[in-house]
């Protein structure tokens with residue numbers, strides 16, 4: 353209560369409270385995600401605001417973005433939307449997003465946000481979104497009881513991961529929980545690239561888009577291994593959502609999942625302390641590398657002064673520690689605001705926060721390809737399409753896939 357009243361009064365100074373209504377588009381629809389977004393709604397309502405939820409199911413946000421585009425084309429965009437990474441710049445270039453520099457200056461965002469967060473959110477020197485949390489993408493989640501029961505050790509490299517397949521399958525357990533959705537497959541591939549070929553190759557291929565890396569022998573070898581992982585996935589993996597895959601690890605039908613730490617939100621929501629029975633480790637070979645995904649909320653350029661005031665009020669709320677701490681505890685991420693205390697977070701979040709600081713120091717903090725932080729959405733789409741066709745086509749060779757990857761990525765550039 354005290355926390356909320358402090359929050360309300362500090363905001364009162366800059367924005368008179370009014371019965372403001374916001375319509376917010378997002379794709380936080382799994383149990384854990386809904387639990388996190390409920391925190392925002394509750395704090396917003398405590399300030400006298402009204403919240404109209406515009407939630408579109410689908411991990412990675414592809415469906416949400418399609419729906420948002422049609423709303424924008426119909427000239428009826430929502431007040432605010434979950435837009436992130438390179439898509440922010442794509443929307444900003446169309447002139448559809450509100451320039452938040454006035455708010456940012458008043459609230460000294462430059463001093464409160466890490467540099468890589470500032471640059472992700474800025475278009476030509478202007479903030480175009482409010483950051484809310486930082487996810488680590490390259491994690492391995494594993495069912496500890498199951499590993500102990502079968503006398504197995506969680507894998508620290510990809511050979512070890514593949515070697516787990518025979519004993520797990522013999523015990524009737526799916527080694528790797530994943531759905532056959534291009535976005536989930538790209539997350540798996542990203543962890544594999546970072547773990548096997550390292551940060552330098554990743555940077556050259558997926559950030560710099562160096563043509564000769566895209567069908568290099570290294571890429572062919574990565575694709576070969578990627579295809580071999582097909583033997584580890586659930587028998588019915590078509591249509592399996594990322595959170596259904598997490599549930600398989602939780603109840604022991606599957607041993608592992610490679611997924612960003614929004615998976616942790618599912619654990620918290622189910623009352624399971626992250627890091628205990630469901631353990632978190634850097635994805636195999638990914639020690640010291642932090643692949644990041646920054647969640648952010650963009651505001652649309654709207655003429656209505658009441659809506660503009662509501663946007664400012666919402667932006668300010670999202671930038672408070674009082675919001676970011678409980679939101680990120682539930683979401684599985686860590687706050688985007690720099691320097692917040694991590695003691696009240698679970699052990700995986702504390703690990704993430706330390707890994708981020710270390711990776712930043714070592715130059716191993718990398719934008720996630722799968723999460724649209726590393727390339728344009730067009731290049732990402734090209735990569736995901738090639739990967740998902742390849743994964744599902746038993747006749748396509750890794751060499752063929754690498755040529756397709758090169759062609760498709762360069763054409764989409």
Ligand code: BGC
Pocket residue numbers: 379380385410411412413614645646647723
């Ligand atoms: C978003 C996360 C979300 C995840 C699964 C990612 O693209 O950044 O906030 O939890 O998709 O829906």
